[in-house]
Amino acid sequence: MSDYPNPLIEQRADPHIYLHSDGTYYFIASVPEYDRLEIRHSQTLIGLVDAPATVIWRKPDSGPMSALIWAPELHSIDGQWVIYYAAAPSQQIVEGLFQHRMYALVCDGQDPLSDVWQEKGRILTPIDSFSLDATYFQHQGKHYYLWAQKDPAIEGNSNLYLSELTNPWTLKTRPVMLSKPEFFWETKGFSVNEGPAFIDHGDRVFITYSASATDENYCIGLLYADKASNLLDPASWQKFTQPLFTTHRLNQQFGPGHNSFTRNEQGEDVLVYHARSDSTIEGDPLYDPNRHTRIKKFSWNAENMPVFGEPAADNQPLISHSAE
Template identity: 70%
Template sequence: MTQWPNPLIEQRADPFILRYEDRYYFIASVPEYDRLELRCADTLVDLAAAQPVVVWRKPDVGPMSALIWAPEIHYIDGQWVIYFAAAPTREIKEGLFQHRMYALTCDDADPLSGNWQERGRIRTPIDSFSLDATTFHHQGKQWYLWAQKDPAIPGNSNLYLAELENPWTLKGKPVMLSRPEYEWECAGFSVNEGPAVIRHGNRLFVSYSASATDENYCLGLLWIDVDDDPMQPANWNKSARPVFSTSWENRQYGPGHNSFTVDEAGNDLLVYHARNYTEIEGDPLWDPNRHTRIKDIRWDANGMPDFGVPPADTLLNQRAVNSQ
């Protein structure tokens, strides 16, 4: 197992790392929730020192003028795509923020210097709180996977899947893959959000985050055989227990909102954020210290992922030693 710097990048929540043509592209929520930043480096470790480039800033007014959350960057059929969630204000209505999902595209070779075009809102059959979109290619189709509130279902958000007509337009009727049902999905808030997709062997896996964004935050797991129809919810399996959660021993609290990438040798890695303390004043969303972290994934003899335990801080510990 590789000993990665932990944290890898400070004060970057909801981290997403894409490896494309042997380079790494990093995007995440910034503490101010007001812009989209990209970084690029030849190695994962070099992302920490890579110069962030602002590719988009929120407007002062309008539906995308507040709380820019959880961006992801993808490369789909020769085009760069950034998905993100935004709200018209910071106001909470009926217990929820007012986020909807949006997309930007760029046709230039370099997404850091290219021209990004707003593609507007990604519309779903329900007009409600929605966020944390991701995409993946499977069975010859491009899929869109996200979290959304259904007013008819108790809780904050469920996970939905639909095929894409193009990167910013759904094709056909979505299906719900998961809703908060276990106690560990409903601590503080009933939440399924932040889905991420990885394939291994003959299975497709979806990790997701559950519960409130404090020390209760954790990862759940869905999986399906690669030949089965993903639009049939009955084909999906769901872990009855969290697969990655707080380590009190290692002082790693609320690990979640993950993505997946690979190291330079092609080995699978878990990308996630976590805090190293629990003493949070006010709403945890306004605490900036959810740091980006990475760790190896082990695959067991049955082809299932073993995410292990969030490792203790290394970089911050070293800084403390150096300052003494």
């Protein structure tokens, strides 16, 4: 049984739900056409299902941001709205990789759906290489930028990197690598660590991430560190040797991943992710539109570690929700 419909929103991959300080939920995700950024908002999680999508930006016809708009996230940072996203100059694959780089949009107004957005351009990192899936978090008064990127010196498609920020679109410190694909479940189809998300609980901080190819092999792994530690020291982080959330064939849920976190109206922690309900995919799974946004409440065990359980089957009945 589930407190929410499953899927929550169909054909929206890489979902991000941001709970603003005024209690409004904002939803942004990759659209199947990979050509635009759109936002929904609601006073309740369930209200996002029927909320209209407002397009706030479309890709240009040419240039470095003209193709494959992936994995946007919406944040409010020091009173300024920021959208992080990845874009490529074309759909061309070079040496086995797309050519994505990371970009930012900012909005100084109060309403991210109606006020003006400005392009801040590419977020520069020391290595000019495939990079994507940026997220943001604030911890102990510092602003952090967390993302996935290819290092040509390291085997695999992408690793996880962390840096402190000067402002929302400028790195302040040299990036440190927190994780690379090394276990079998991180290297099925492709060697991938991507889609990181941050959450804190008790005396620890946590980073979830997605691993392997975006088909049924996709899954979620976990890093954790003491809350008081230096997050920019890779030695502060420990890594689970097994995935935390994986394909569940009995429930017909395949490739759960690229998660984010939010809280419901009762203040309970909620996992936001996408998964498929069919493992039969023709061609590149990235061009199959049937990665659907799903959410589920999760808990913490006695050791203050997250317990995600299993991805629930489609079409679970809606038990209860707050009225919109």
